[in-house]
Amino acid sequence: MASSAAGCVVIVGSGVIGRSWAMLFASGGFQVKLYDIEQQQIRNALENIRKEMKLLEQAGALKGSLSAEEQLSLISGCPNIQEAVEGAMHIQECVPEDLELKKKIFAQLDSIVDDRVILSSSTSCLMPSKLFAGLVHVKQCIVAHPVNPPYYIPLVELVPHPETAPATVDRTHALMKKIGQCPMRVQKEVAGFVLNRLQYAIISEAWRLVEEGIVSPSDLDLVMSEGLGMRYAFIGPLETMHLNAEEEETAERQGDHESGCSLAWTTLLIEAWILSIHPHSGLTSASRSAVLLLPVLRHGPWVAIFTPSSQGSHCSGHLDLLLGQLALIPAPGQTGAQQKGRQALENFSLHWAQVAVPGKSRTVSVFVFMLQHFLLSISCI
Ligand SMILES: NC(=O)c1ccc[n+]([C@@H]2O[C@H](COP(=O)([O-])OP(=O)(O)OC[C@H]3O[C@@H](n4cnc5c(N)ncnc54)[C@H](O)[C@@H]3O)[C@@H](O)[C@H]2O)c1
Numbered sequence: 138m139a140s141s142a143a144g145c146v147v148i149v150g151s152g153v154i155g156r157s158w159a160m161l162f163a164s165g166g167f168q169v170k171l172y173d174i175e176q177q178q179i180r181n182a183l184e185n186i187r188k189e190m191k192l193l194e195q196a197g198a199l200k201g202s203l204s205a206e207e208q209l210s211l212i213s214g215c216p217n218i219q220e221a222v223e224g225a226m227h228i229q230e231c232v233p234e235d236l237e238l239k240k241k242i243f244a245q246l247d248s249i250v251d252d253r254v255i256l257s258s259s260t261s262c263l264m265p266s267k268l269f270a271g272l273v274h275v276k277q278c279i280v281a282h283p284v285n286p287p288y289y290i291p292l293v294e295l296v297p298h299p300e301t302a303p304a305t306v307d308r309t310h311a312l313m314k315k316i317g318q319c320p321m322r323v324q325k326e327v328a329g330f331v332l333n334r335l336q337y338a339i340i341s342e343a344w345r346l347v348e349e350g351i352v353s354p355s356d357l358d359l360v361m362s363e364g365l366g367m368r369y370a371f372i373g374p375l376e377t378m379h380l381n382a383e384e385e386e387t388a389e390r391q392g393d394h395e396s397g398c399s400l401a402w403t404t405l406l407i408e409a410w411i412l413s414i415h416p417h418s419g420l421t422s423a424s425r426s427a428v429l430l431l432p433v434l435r436h437g438p439w440v441a442i443f444t445p446s447s448q449g450s451h452c453s454g455h456l457d458l459l460l461g462q463l464a465l466i467p468a469p470g471q472t473g474a475q476q477k478g479r480q481a482l483e484n485f486s487l488h489w490a491q492v493a494v495p496g497k498s499r500t501v502s503v504f505v506f507m508l509q510h511f512l513l514s515i516s517c518i
Pocket residue numbers: 149150151152153154155172173174175178230231232233234235238242259260261262282283284285
């Protein structure tokens with residue numbers, strides 16, 4: 138097995154979720170030790186991970202900068218839990234959803250770990266206060282709940298025990314980001330955490346609408362797959378309310394939809410032009426052409442949402458999705474700090490592109506883009 142500069146992570150339980158975590162940690166350059174009560178499960182997991190990584194590599198979808206062989210050399214099985222946890226920085230428990238079983242595992246880990254390692258559970262719904270009750274190392278305990286399949290769905294809910302140290306949450310957050318996941322903090326424990334509470338609310342309203350004969354089951358599902366789901370692939374419900382409700386209503390009341398759209402496209406082009414020709418940008422001409430596309434890609438979904446499509450809303454929805462994916466591509470030739478700075482500006486302008494463009498005055502938009510230009514001048518990015 139290759140030695141790893143990134144650190145060592147232990148997976149306890151080599152089933153569906155444990156395997157996916159192992160692949161994610163290896164993609165981030167971590168050494169991974171797989172432990173399971175069943176030796177055959179470890180063998181199956183290693184075989185399964187090898188097959189999956191090879192397929193992903195062939196498809197160009199393998200995560201991380203290491204090759205499949207390099208990542209595989211970081212993963213090994215370990216039949217002894219005490220040996221496995223030696224020198225580990227993070228332990229991710231992935232045994233079946235059974236409170237007593239998990240408590241037993243954490244009690245065992247509590248008795249053999251040092252004061253630095255993080256003890257993390259993948260539980261979908263067990264409360265941290267029950268899971269980690271009475272542990273000596275409770276400050277190092279946290280729930281990091283992934284969404285299945287974790288290799289493809291980035292969200293991880295971080296749920297602390299009331300006594301979890303803030304440093305444990307911060308370290309787990311940073312670790313999740315390092316392996317390409319998208320962590321979010323649940324500030325205090327609650328049954329179902331956040332993802333499942335939202336999911337249950339939707340399911341319960343869906344049942345009510347079907348039961349009352351308002352909509353058929355298949356049409357109900359269409360509302361999500363061809364409607365709300367597409368919107369929520371970009372922004373959450375609160376951001377939608379904050380940014381859309383008033384402006385959409387105003388634009389529709391004023392029948393001003395088309396003029397708002399043409400203003401949107403005009404301001405996009407101005408911004409693209411400013412970004413690409415800026416004297417401080419230090420970009421080569423090839424990079425300039427790529428940067429020219431960035432604001433269009435980043436704001437494209439929003440403009441597409443507000444632009445009437447001659448081919449119907451279905452087609453424009455797919456365009457939104459495509460542009461949304463492309464907008465994640467960083468500008469070429471930038472350092473990490475430059476990318477961070479540009480990201481902040483992009484987010485700022487994204488916010489204003491939504492607020493200022495549909496239904497607001499041209500003066501506001503011009504002011505926004507002048508301000509952006511000023512910020513670009515002083516930030517030299
Ligand atoms: N599957 C999902 O959709 C999903 C999604 C998010 C979170 N989770 C959570 O992840 C955890 C694991 O779920 P899974 O679907 O991977 O389960 P799984 O049944 O696929 O795997 C569990 C593994 O744990 C092993 N195991 C059992 N007892 C053990 C012990 N005492 N010591 C070590 N290993 C032991 C089993 O042999 C098995 O390999 C659960 O808490 C679950 O709620 C699951």
